[in-house]
Amino acid sequence: MLKGFKDFILRGNVIDLAVAVVIGTAFTAIVTAVVNSIITPLVSLFFKADATGQFGPQLTSIYGDTVTFPLGDLISAVISFLSVALVVYFVFVLPMNTFKAHVEARKGTPAEEPQEEPAAATEAELLVEIRDLLARTPRS
Helix, strand or coil, X not given: CHHHHHHHHHCHHHHHHHHHHXXXXXXHHHHXXXXXXXXXXXXXXXXXXXXXXXXXXXXXXXXXXXXXXXXXXXXXXXXXXXXXXXXXXXXXXXXXXXXXXXXXXXXXXXXXXXXXXXXXCCHHHHHHHHHHHHHHCCCC
C-alpha cells in the first residue's frame, strides 16, 4: 500500500499539479505585498501616476481628456509572475528533480536494451564447424 502511494507521489504529473496550485494560490499574498511595496514604487519612478493612482504613459484623447495606459500594472504583473515562477522552480522543481535523479541512481542505471542473442545455427552450419574442427585436430 505504501509503495503504491510512493509511486503515486513521485509521478511527474502530481508534482506539476502541486506546482501549479502553489503558483496560483500560496504565494499570491507574499508576491502581492512585494510588488506593492517594492516593485510599484520602483516603476512609479519612471511613470507618473494619474488621479486614479494608475501610472503609465499619458496621452490626450480627441475630447481633451487625459488617458493613461496602465503599463505599471502590466509590468508589476509580469515581475510578480516571474518572481513566483523563480521561487517555485528553486524551492520545488529543482529539489524534486534532484531527488528523482538520486532515486534513479540508487536503483541503478536504467536497464540497457537486451543484447540480441545470435540466431541458432542451422544443422548445416553446425556440420561445417564440426568438419573444420576435425580437420584442424592432429591425428595420431
